[in-house]
Amino acid sequence: MSVSGVVSWPPEAPVWTFNWEMIDGDTEAIRFREVFYRGKKVLYKASVPMIRVQYDQGGGPYKDQMGTSNLQRPVEVYEGSPGDGFRFLVVDSYHRIVNYRLLNRWIFRDDGIILPQMYSAGLQHPYNHRHHVYWRFDFDIDGSQNNLALQHLPTSQDWGYGPGWNPKTSEVSTVHTGDNRWAVMNKDTNRGFLIDKGPFDGTSDWFSNLDVAIVAYHGAEDLRGAHGTSQDDQIWQHVNGENTDGQDNVMWYVAHLAHEAHDGGDEWHVCGPILRHFRY
Numbered sequence: 001m002s003v004s005g006v007v008s009w010p011p012e013a014p015v016w017t018f019n020w021e022m023i024d025g026d027t028e029a030i031r032f033r034e035v036f037y038r039g040k041k042v043l044y045k046a047s048v049p050m051i052r053v054q055y056d057q058g059g060g061p062y063k064d065q066m067g068t069s070n071l072q073r074p075v076e077v078y079e080g081s082p083g084d085g086f087r088f089l090v091v092d093s094y095h096r097i098v099n100y101r102l103l104n105r106w107i108f109r110d111d112g113i114i115l116p117q118m119y120s121a122g123l124q125h126p127y128n129h130r131h132h133v134y135w136r137f138d139f140d141i142d143g144s145q146n147n148l149a150l151q152h153l154p155t156s157q158d159w160g161y162g163p164g165w166n167p168k169t170s171e172v173s174t175v176h177t178g179d180n181r182w183a184v185m186n187k188d189t190n191r192g193f194l195i196d197k198g199p200f201d202g203t204s205d206w207f208s209n210l211d212v213a214i215v216a217y218h219g220a221e222d223l224r225g226a227h228g229t230s231q232d233d234q235i236w237q238h239v240n241g242e243n244t245d246g247q248d249n250v251m252w253y254v255a256h257l258a259h260e261a262h263d264g265g266d267e268w269h270v271c272g273p274i275l276r277h278f279r280y
Helices: none
Strands: 003-009 016-022 031-037 040-055 062-064 076-080 088-097 100-109 114-121 129-139 147-152 165-168 172-174 181-186 192-196 212-216 249-259 269-271 274-278
Touching: 003 076, 003 088, 016 088, 040 100, 040 114, 114 129, 114 249, 129 269, 147 249, 181 249, 249 269
Parallel strands: none
Antiparallel strands: 003 016, 016 031, 031 040, 040 062, 040 129, 076 088, 088 100, 100 114, 114 269, 114 274, 129 249, 147 165, 147 181, 172 212, 181 192, 192 274, 212 249
16 A cells, blocks of 8 residues: 655754655655755655665575565654754665565754665575665755766866866766765755765675766656666666756665675665755
8 A cells, every 4th residue: 555644854843844655566665755954955856766686696686676565564754863962853664575674764864964774684595695775866956957966086176166076967877986975966056965975885896887877857767666677777778978967867876785694684784875965
């Protein structure tokens, strides 16, 4: 059964507002729509349309999809605080796919940090493997127009956005470099979000050979979980040189979560990027 909700948090003085939903027939887990921070737009949509699992031997590969059909308990929305001066809101969905247990967790901190996290436990085969987790972020920084993605490179060269910040003016599929930092900003307001590689996000390999892709937005390319196959994520089909300078753009972010078989099936592993606002 499809489920949805509306969030305005904290209720006494909202800093985050958004809609969330999980729709029967779609397989992108929870999708977040119309995400605003302090009244200014951040995202049109965000979700996890695909997880590809690569074993060293013994079976696979697999393409895992999270949806209402494998949701194990109701979506949970709850508040927490570590006691050191900030609060956070959590939205969780818990899924089971054969032997895998997957916790899709999104944390919205009141200081403007977003932590999309994927927790995984379980072994389909008793061999080392990697979960390649694909997040799709349709940023609308201050609206859908005039957005630009940038990658921070290990150089002092200045392209007009500060040393090392290289604007991605056409569609690109690439890997992390330097300090593994990206940004998406509005060229008019100069507001935006930094996207940092998480500490357990691993490295790309021959099976999943990208860390980030920037593509121009097309509604027909949002397949709501029907992206790719177990053998090929097929994101390359959307990277064809279109202009992304001051456009409505989408970022694909991929984490490569390693699971060593000797850890057993009950140990949880986690991956996910860190999103931090600037000039909000």
